Amino acid sequence: MTLKSMKAKLLGVSLSIALMLPFVPVPDAFAANLNVTAYGANGADGADDKTAFQNAINAAVSGDTVYIPAGTYYLSGTVTGKSGVHIKGESRDTTIIKSTSTGQERMFSFYNLSNVQISNLTLDGNSNNTILSAVVSEGGSNNKMSQLRVKDFTASAGFGPFALYAIGSPNIEISDNIITNIGVNSAWGGAVRAGWGSNGAQILNNTIHDTGRGGIFANDGCQYVVARGNNITGTGHHTEGLGIELHTDCDYSLIENNQVDHWISAVRSKYIAVRNNVVKATDGSVGNMGLEVMVEHGVTTGNLVDGGQQVGMQQSPGTGYQYWGYNTIQNIVMWGMQLQGEGTGQTEQYQYFYKNTFKDGPRDNPQAAYSGYGGNAVRIHGNSQNLTFDSNQIINNGRKGIEITTASGVDLLSFINNVITGNTGESIDQYPASAANLEWSGNTVSGNGTNTQLTSRGFSNPKPVANFTSPAAVQLGTPITFTNSSTDNGSISEHLWDFGEGVPSTTVSPTYTYQKAGTYRVTLVVWDNEGRASLKEQTVIVNAGPPDIQAPSAPTNLASPSKTDVSVNLTWSPSTDNVGVSGYEIYRGGTLAGTTTGAGSTTFSATGLSPSTAYSFTVKAKDAANNLSAASNTLNVTTNAPDTTAPTVPANLASPSHTDVSVSLTWSPSSDNVAVTGYEVYRGSVLAGTTAGVSSTSLTVTGLTPSTAYSFTVKAKDGAGNRSAASNAVNVTTNAPAVNTYISDLTWASATTGWGNVQKDKSNEQRTITLNGTTYAKGIGTHAISEITYNLNGGYYRFLSDVGVDDEVQAVNNGTVTFEVWTDGVKAYDSGVMNANTATRSIDLDVTGVNVLKLVVGDAGDGIGYDHADWANARLASASGGQNPNPGDTVSPSAPANLASPSKTDTSVNLTWSASTDNVGVTGYNIYNGSNLSGMTTGSNATSFTVTGLTASTAYSFTVKAKDAANNISVASNTLNVTTNAAPGGGTGTGNGLLGQYFAGDFGSLELERVDAVIDFDWGGDRPTVNVPGEWFTARWTGKVQPQYTETYTFYTHTDDGVRFWVNGQQLINQWQSMNGELSATISLTAGVKYDIKMEYLENGGNAHARLSWSSPSQAKQIVPNARLFLN
Incomplete structure (x- = not known):
């Protein structure tokens, strides 16, 4: 098609569209579209297009659009915009503009221009080491940069580069842009900067990756800034690593709903809100800090800082009156929060910390800046006063809950209603002896390395009382007034309001108009003239639509x-x-x-x-x-006349069961002239418990002493306080002291699991059983869906266990499970749905007379992913200890006969034998290699077993013993001597690789299957096939590995992210989480033997790579070569 005919067709389409659109009047003239190709630009010839662009803009008038069609264009210098003119490409994917400038310039300049827009373009710095910006708006107002892709500005000298830059340009909007590779070798390289009077800057929904200094900067008198909805990664390739920074006089500004890898900072400014941001690095990098908010009149709420930072929240003085609420700080490399007055010459003060969570800080992370100090949740370091910690959770950190260093100047602190539990070190350091004032009240302290509790002292000045009233609901667009009624014995110096939207206020009784419908948490914090503080919060519902003035109908x-x-x-x-x-x-x-x-x-x-x-x-x-x-x-x-009639006496008091420390009671219901409201149970003359309701006719009295006689009676009561006479007395002597038998020390009758093996005294991944930070030496680790059955034969009377999802899955995902206990086919317990964040639940069941106990773990209906379940400290109680659940059965099964080996290989021996008999029933067999237990079978007819992991050309001796439900063990079978086959040979090897399988998600749909010569892949930000998600896929390699030498081999995995690795059925490496780097494990191998090998890999965001290497005393470290890898 000729250019002329194409233009004619386009004109026809334009006219057709114009006829379908409504008429919209504009002042003076219709807006025009000026195509740069009409002024000589050509997106296909590689020539410079600067003059053509400039001529098109010069020809435009306010309201016009300068249109740049698809193609690749080149600019040798700066193009200057024009007020009211929109510079627009076809799309940022198809209209590409590259810089060829040789000076420190910008590609587009809006100098003293207003109402200019630039959009739908790729602005490519072309890895030019001199050009400093894609677009600069300097002076003027109401300009907009949107839907741009800005990339590859590689200058390393000067102030910059800054991809999109506003200088003294009020009401600038920079939105929906994709900005990558900006000044990664520059101390100032940043994606967006607005400063020096760029008031009202709106920096919204931008995606930013790879910068030298950071993502978004506002500075020096740039007020009313909104940074919202931005996604920022790859910060600080050269220095600092700031995701978002507001610095110096950026008053009345808002940072909210952003996701950054490192460091949100707001300093030297007033009336700042930092709300609902996520600070989390997914590439394994470690930044300086998560949140740094050092402002006057600030609120920092609802933020998550998850790992990847030296310090989660950082505060230094020179600021005052800040509220920090509902933030979660977890997995931080060194300290959850540091409050530092030491060395600053000023006092850190007037901070209120409310309902924040500081948890799971690792002890001595090797990436910590200061070795030997990592793992403290909160660190108070000198010159810190008038700080309030209210209702925070400080849990499961690797060192101290709260560290108070020896630096001077710490005083006037309040700790109220905090939960400090599960920290490895002290709950809190001792308060400085020189400090006169401390409030310590209502704090829960338990499960720490040292459970230090402080004692209040000083503080003759009472706290103020924060209080306010407001409507519970308001219609959108209707102003709402918050009436402050706070009081103090002196005067209130600060009224700090957080409306849950917008920026803070210090008006005593403010009026605010919400911008969006929703439910908002409104918080008032007040400080009095002596620095003491108090908080009040309540919710406000903002409804969409007109004001509601219609009353409900009358009841x-x-x-x-x-x-x-x-x-x-x-x-x-x-x-x-x-x-x-x-x-x-x-x-x-x-x-x-x-x-x-x-x-x-x-x-x-x-x-x-x-x-x-x-x-x-x-x-x-x-x-x-x-x-x-x-x-x-x-x-x-x-009302009725006074009721003086007592209920009838409860009858038939009895005790259906009892243990060493409890007695269960039942009785028949009483009656009353009005109504029985409940019962009182007495142990002798002492009230032992109560029930509510006429039909509540059973109670278990606990806390009793073993081998002790007790007498119980029951009285009925009514609503008027009348009590019946006592029932008949029932006399019960508790059992002798119970002896607990851990079920992990018993042999189950059967056991199934949805993944891996049922583990005794270990988690599903063979780690220490851990529930919510508490470790257990005994228990059962399994994986949904699981059923474990024990034959109790009536030998026990209590089953006790803690249950929950093991902490080992928290780093990867949060499995959901249910726990059920069945006794003789009847469900006796159901935990409901639990996940790794659910509080540990405890089971205490009466199993008197129960023959079969079945422990069931379900998947809660959402699949079995990460459903690692623990029966922690699970045990059975009996008067005799219960090692034999049927004390009457002491007869062992007969010895197995006819042990033989029908087949063998170089690494395995198959065994068979004749079944044993027993007076009650054989439950299974133990197989021994010499004196070592090699394995077990379950069931009287399970009379075959394959012993694996053997060495070629080696003699072995095997025996088998039978067992029954009472754990009676037979004598050994005949001894069978077997020598394994010779290995298939060593030499240099002629391998053919491993089977590689690639799955979408966590072993979801299989998308690719192939033979991989070795495991040595670096996909970067890509993937092995377009059929799997780039940020969420798994791989599995299986086959055989054949060593050349008989010695100990070290295998190395180097992955980003998770990895699991097996040799010869033995799991050597198990780190199913993000960013592992290199891991290693050793195993002894025999030359020429082909061992089963399996490696599984998880990609969970960021770059992707997987590598498998090995070394031995005779073999230098190398990628495991193709010559040593076999499909079969």
């Missing part, structure tokens, strides 16, 4: 189904409302007697009344906008 059918001498029970029919009923107010006469919450909460009990007295009740409905309905019908009720 109907108010009635009293029952009453006593001192109470009246009320019911009514629910009201309706145009939005929704939020609850009801109940009135006695004209006085509010109580409230209920929820549209369906239509019952209420009025208590504290007088006998034989007339009362009048009404009910009103209310909605979230505080509209109140008219009153219901009036209900007149007279």
Whole structure:
């Protein structure tokens, strides 16, 4: 097609579209599209297009668009924009502009221009080491840079490069851009910078990767900045590593909903909110810090800092009045938070930390900046005063919960209602002796290396009381006033408000208009004139639509189904409302007697009344906008005369079972002239427990002493406080002291698991059993779906266990499971759905007379991925210890006969034998290689077994023993002597590689299968096949490996990310998590033997590589060569 005919066709299409569009008037003239090709630009000839671009822009007038069609264009110098003109490409994927400049210039300049837009382009610095910016807006206002791809600005000298740059340019918008490889060798290289009066800058939804200094910068008098929704990785290739930085007089600014790899910083500014950001590196890099907010009047809330930083939150003085709430700081390399006044010449003060979580900081991470100090959750380092820690969780850290260094100047601290548990070191250091004032109240301290509790002292000045009122709900667009009623014995110096949206306020009783509908948490923190602080929070619902002024309908059918001498029970029919009923107010006469919450909460009990007295009740409905309905019908009720009649005596008190420390009781129900409300159970004359309700006729009394006689009685009671006479007495002597038998020391009758093997005294991955930071030496580790059965034969009376998902899966995923206990085919316990963050649950079941105990782990209906389940400390209690669950069975099975080997290889021997007999029943067989147990079978007829992992041309001696449910073991079978076959040969090897299989997700659908010569792959940011996700795939290599020498080999895996590795069925490496680097393990191998080998690999974001090497005393370290790898 000729250019002329193409233009004609395009013109026809344009006219057709224009005829379909509505008419929109514009001032003076219609906006025009000026195509740069009409001015000589050519996206296919490789020639310079600067002059053509500039001529097209010069020809445009305000409202016009300069259009750059698909193609690749070149600029030898700067192109200057024009006020009101939009420079637009076809798309950033197809319209590419490359710089060929040789000076420190910018590609596009908007100098003293306003209302300029540039969009839908790729601006390629072309790895030019001189050019400093793609677009610069200097002066002017209301300019916009969007939908750009900016890449490969490689200058390393000067102030920059900055991909997109605003200088004194108010109301700039920089949004929806993709920016990569900016000044990675420069101390200043950054993606976006706005400063020097660029007030109102909106930096939104940009994707930024690989910069020398960092991602987004605002500085020097750049107020009302919003940095929202940006995704920033690869920061700090040269220095610092700042994801987002606001520096110096960037007042009234907001950083929210961003995801960065390192360091969000806001300093030397006022009225700053840092909200709901994620700071997490996925490439294994370690930055300086996660959150650094050193401002006046600041709120930092709802942020997550997850690993990859030396310090999670950092504070130094020169600032004041900040609220930190609901932040989660976890897996931090060195310290969860540091408050540092030491060495600054100033005091770190006026900070309020509320409901933050500091957890799982590793002890002595090798990447920590200061060796031997890593793992402290909170570090207070000198000159720190007037700090409040309220309701924070400081849990499961590798060293101290709270470190107070020996640096001077620490005083006036408050610790209230914090949870400090599971930390390896001290809960908190001792408070400095020189410090006069400390508040320590309501803190939970347990499970730490040292459970230090402090004692309050000083603080003669009481704290202020923060309080405010506001509507519970408001319509979007309607101003809401927060009425402050805080009090103090002196004066309040600061009222700091966080509305959950926008920037903070210090107005005493502010009015705020929400910009979006939703539920918001509003927080007020007040500090008094002596630095003490208090907090109040409540939620506000912002509804979309016009204001709600319609009241609910009046409740109907108010009635009293029952009453006593001192109470009246009320019911009514629910009201309706145009939005929704939020609850009801109940009135006695004209006085509010109580409230209920929820549209369906239509019952209420009025208590504290007088006998034989007339009362009048009404009910009103209310909605979230505080509209109140008219009153219901009036209900007149007279309370009953005083009730002096006691219930009847409970009958048939009995004890169906008891243990060494508990007695179970049952009885028949009592009756009463009004109603029985419950029962009191007495141990002798001492109240041992109560039940509620007429039918609650059983109770287990615990905390008793073994081998002790007790006498129990029961009394019934009613609502008037009348009590019956005592029931018959039942006398019970508790059992002798129980002896616990751990089920991991017993032989199960059967055991199945969804992955791997059921483990005794280890987790599913053969680690120490660990639940929520607590380790267990005994227990069973398994994997959903799992069933483990034990034959108890009535020999025990209690089963006890802690259950949960093992902590080993937290680094990769969060498995979900259910635990069930079945006794003789009846479900006796169901945990409900649990995951690795669920609190550990404890089981204590009566198994008296139970013959078969079955322990079941389910997958909670979402598949078995990472469902690592522990029966921790699982044990059975019996008076005799229970090593023999059927004390009457002491007869061992007969010895197995006719042990033989029908076949063998160079590394394995197959065994068979004749079945044994037993007076009760054979439950299985133990197979021995010499005196070592080689394996077990389950079932009386399980009379074959293959012993593996043997050495070629080697003599072995085997025997078999039978066992029964009482753990009686037979004498040994006949001894069988077998010599394994010779190895197939050594030499240089002629391998053919391994079978490589590649899966989408975590071993989801198989997308590629091939033979890989070796395992040595570096996919970078790519993948082995387009059919698997680039950031989420797995691989498995299987086959044989044949060593050349008989000696100990070291295998090395080097992966990014997870890896599991087996040789000869033995798992040598198991690190199924992100960023492993090189791992190694050793195993002894015999020359010429082909051993099974398997390696599994997980890619979970970022770069991807997998490598398998080996070495031995005779073999230098090398990639395991193709000559030594075999498919079979």
